[in-house]
Amino acid sequence: MKSNSIASMIAGVGLALASVFAAGHAEARTLRFSHTDNPGGSRDKAAHVFADKVKEYTKGELTVKVYPSGQLANDPKAIEQLKLGGVDFTVSATGSYATDLKTLNLTALPFLVDSYEQGWALYDTSPWMKAQFAKLPAKGYRMLATWEAGFRSFTTKGPLNSPADAKGKKMRVYPNDMLRWTMEAIGFDTVVMPVTEVYLAIQQGTVWGQENPVDTIKSLRFYEVAPYITLTRHIYSPLPMAISENTWQSLSDDEKTAVQKAADDAATYSRELVRGSEEKQLQEMEAAGATVTRPDIAPFRKAADAVYTRARAEYGDDVDALLSDAAKIRKEMPAN
Template structure:
């Protein structure tokens, strides 16, 4: 029985009692029954509303729809809804719709968005020591990089600094090693001279590229394709998946596999959002993020060669064997410069990663 029908029926009974008293006993019984029905109807409405109550959380990132991090974000969204039993729904915004990486991280602190995922170095404006994760050539393989991010005492200590900054890390997903795409062939530091390369706003990355001989241009990711095509920059550097999903190889067809920086992408939640979650839902969100991590890692590692092959069929020229020794030698000054600013933290990172390189292929 609807609430509307209950209301009309009560009007009818009121008129019947007033103008025809013999109905009063009947009316009393009917009124009691209607009252019970009304209470039942209201109770069911409240229960139904509670059962369908759902909070929507916003996940913002800069990747394209065909990119690996977008696939990881969508999988995370499914798991959050499942593990919170529908109490939370994650809406994923790709392609810098809500902002670039610095803006997304800023919005985490303000509570404007709930989740983002970005290169570790993107969080460095809030935790400066994370610049050191972008030191060049500290790991040489995915296995080495995963061990560093999973087991490093130093990195664990740095990540623990996040909550007072307005966000906290849930897990580390994958983007891959950073490589270069340029309009002209690039084989070593000599070819970098006089060329301006785009990168993201990170101190260590800027130092590294400048040491290699490049001029450095900072600009948001969505502007890079046009900037290259118009000659504002000679190229850019990014992981292979990002190069492919943004089609940078179309305007900078020389893809040089320098693997100069390992660049995974920690996923973070706004601390304001975190504090609103129940302990059970906090565990659900962490579980979802950590379960996606192996998928994200394997997707990048396993797709690197497939993506390179597809780019090659579309005209990209893949340089698999640049002068790595010359590139490595050119950035030795970066470690010296980093020590001057960050002191013992640099030695801690280099010691841990050297031990990993010695034991993990």
């Protein structure tokens, strides 16, 4: 009887230990972060800062695996995967999310802000922007923080000194009304394609050029095939970071707090990195053979005026609500 009792006790302890071990491992989760930046680019660096902070703030209960270069999906497909649960996080230009909320197209209105600080204030404090982001959980994901990419400018196969140089040339765009209308107003014919296909498309002559922030131009090496960099800064193009709503709802309150804090930390890192790196990146691209020009912006601004009229006809009062928020910020925070 005694030996049976001891055996039962040992078995019970073993089961208890196994249960604790299994429970501990069940709590540890790996979440997937998809983006289209190359390894070492600013988005990739910020994604790894986020991953490190999530691990730190959750004491290892959550880990984040980063998949760069569109390994899991290009930008539109990654956003679809957020809704389906195929990925847990992604980061992309605001307009990329407009397939689910059309009004987000308006964030790509030309010449909304003139400085990084104005752009940060717009995304962090604008009542219109907050109202749009509040609608996204119902679409299958939510915004955690806004990372930085910068102001969009052109890389082309030939000089682009004024809108006259754009006439009849093919320009790559992503699916966004404001961007497409701005390119058409300047004089381009537009071609929609994922950013992961752009380098080869320029190389093969399918398009004459593309437009993106300096950081993206450098990271994806567009200057190699379209060596004329024209700094029009025509659209402010930051990168809201999103989490799948299914993933968010599966987190405990403590995990939500940790993930949000990690996203905010990564946003601060991203903003400081991109703003601080822009001039150095331009110098590096010039040293590699690119030609950087800062044209007279007035003709580009004048051409883009038509976009506001077109936007009001399509989007109504949302246009002036966003323009009002942007105008207030520009007045309170004049660009240097």
